[in-house]
Amino acid sequence: MDKPSGPAGGIRRVVIVGGGTAGWMTAAALGKLVAPTGVEVILIESAEIGTVGVGESTLPHIRDFNARLGIDEAEFMRATRATFKLGIEFTDWARIGDRYMHPFGEFGAPGGSTPFHHYWLAARELADVGSLDDYSVPIVAAYAARFGPPDDDPRSILSTYNYAYQLDASLYAQFLRRFAEGLGVTRIEGRIVDVRQDGETGAIRSVALERGETVAGDLFIDCSGFRGLLIEQTLRSGYTDWSHWLPCDRAVAIPCAGVGRTEPYTRSAAMGAGWRFRIPLQHRIGNGYIYGSAFIDQDAATADLMSKLEGEALNTPNHLRFTAGQRTRNWVGNCVSVGLASGFIEPLESTSIYLIQASITKLVELWPSRPLDEVAAKEFNRQMDLQYERIRDFIILHYKATERDDTPFWDYIRTMGIPDSLAEKIELFREKGVVQEYREGLFLHPSWVSVYVGQRIMPRTHHMLADAENPERLVAGLQRLRTAVVQAAGRLALQDDYIAGYCARPAEPAAPAA
Structure with a gap:
């Protein structure tokens, strides 16, 4: 050769x-x-x-x-x-106690003269219409640990989502x-x-x-x-070093035994000096703490992660460094x-x-x-x-859109400068509720909306087309849609049942007799 x-x-x-x-x-x-x-x-x-x-x-x-x-x-x-994945849940990002999900799908039902979040913004000025997450089939299904393939009929509310894998x-x-x-x-x-x-x-x-x-x-x-x-x-x-915007430069990861049912979503939980992931697979749960070494040392980060494990650790911690x-x-x-x-x-x-x-x-x-x-x-x-x-800007958005100042890490993140390309996008959404679209790029309209709204960047106004609907009909329509989303998600199978009949992992070999 x-x-x-x-x-x-x-x-x-x-x-x-x-x-x-x-x-x-x-x-x-x-x-x-x-x-x-x-x-x-x-x-x-x-x-x-x-x-x-x-x-x-x-x-x-x-x-x-x-x-x-x-x-x-x-x-x-x-x-x-592998398990299925309908989205990513974020906890404690804007404020401690907050929770939202970035879904792999649309908010609302097919149709409409303007993006759905404008109708939701208009309706919430009139009545309690719940959170934006209530109008997403993949979010409601994920929290109920349910899964089914999307419907091929574009008129169906079950056609409004996609899915990935946790593997x-x-x-x-x-x-x-x-x-x-x-x-x-x-x-x-x-x-x-x-x-x-x-x-x-x-x-x-x-x-x-x-x-x-x-x-x-x-x-x-x-x-x-x-x-x-x-x-x-x-x-x-x-x-090209981006650590001034993304100061996390270390990770510690460890799998643990699964406990209870598997959920069709990944969790990203904000921590004192970064964030922790939880990824449920068929045979175990993947866990990791992504953190900034300027704000916490390796031993403390490892201890923080180990204290959050839900089941028995299946390996020793794996430590990584990156820029x-x-x-x-x-x-x-x-x-x-x-x-x-x-x-x-x-x-x-x-x-x-x-x-x-x-x-x-x-x-x-x-x-x-x-x-x-x-x-x-x-x-x-x-x-x-x-x-x-463009991925960089989307990731930075999660950090910048915070009100937290409870640790040095979050205080730095909250006050840091950001790329002009991201600052312009944030200002456009805050002022007009408009998502700046890319012809080339990974994350589309619903992804940006989920993070903006989930992390408390709320538009000061909604699009005028959302006011074309009679206010009473608008509120009633959203209430019906909210119910329809719950009913549609409820028709899906529990993920564990779906996996058992479709793609269950091979049985583990029996242990040799003593």
Whole structure:
């Protein structure tokens, strides 16, 4: 394997450096979509190098990724011990005692001349019409621990939501490895000790393994995690640090035994120096504390997390260090970074696996016609910059929209400056109740509304079109809709019952007799 298999000017061999979720998602996608055109796909990983494996909560976009690869949902869920996910609950963020949910779906019913929250704003001036969350099927269903697939009929209120998964990321990587190898992807075990570049262009020509083997390629995908073996250590891409806006730079994570029923939502609970996640899987609960080391030390953060476990700890605490930010260029020369090698935005809105998927999708769309394709690289970097920056702003919104000053962490967050791009969005919603829409970007209208309203950024007015309805009919209509949402959610099965009949994990082997 010391020479690329293709002719100069073509991409005939792709070398993926690193396994884990990023590496095997990339390998599976390229094995399915690109390899049939004659491209050889090789993945190099070392069993001696651990993977982060913390991200267990996903966004609905993963369904499209799996479907494009032809992955059967039930098989995938059994293999990864997955549960369904209808949204993310946030507790204690604006004020201690507050609770709201970011749903994977719409507020209200199909139709209307203006976004639903304007009707809700108008009606609450006239009567007690409940919280905005009361008008979301996925929220009501999530709190009742119920799940069912959305209705295909766009007129149905059960068509107003989507769903994602809560899964074991290490099992997902193993599942995708089997899938990718079944497509002909070659896995090479070994630790990389040298990266060799072209003397004139700087392009990566090959990597050398500890045991002496050399693996050459035309295109290299860096999935080596935070260290960025190729994109940073070799190509010096640079890193844009966002820690002044996102000061959490440490994490401690530990799984515990599940207790009671599984809920189809992830919880993000604000803590004294950051926030804590709770992710219920079929076989355990994932727990973690994302915190700022300037505000709490590792021992205290670990103790805080351990005190919140609901069941028996199933492992020892896993400690991580990171700096929130993005690689200055995600594609340099003939190297593309994917996953943590590209950057890291804390997992508050479950964006880590989505960003892997987005990178893979853009790479396939812009597939280079030659190893050094500057046009493809420039457009890839532009689009990924937009993805990262817009996710960054959405995450910062959760912190900035707080009234808390009870700890140094929250006092800093509450008073810090924010990017102009986010300040403009907040002001537009506060003044007009209008969400600034993006043509390109991850989070859509209902996502922004849920956080604005849930964290007490309330519009000073509502849209005039909401006043076109007779006030009495408006209030009565919302009351009927509120009831219809509860009834629709109640028709769904309990998630545990649905999983038991659809994708229950394999039975654990019996313990040997004494």
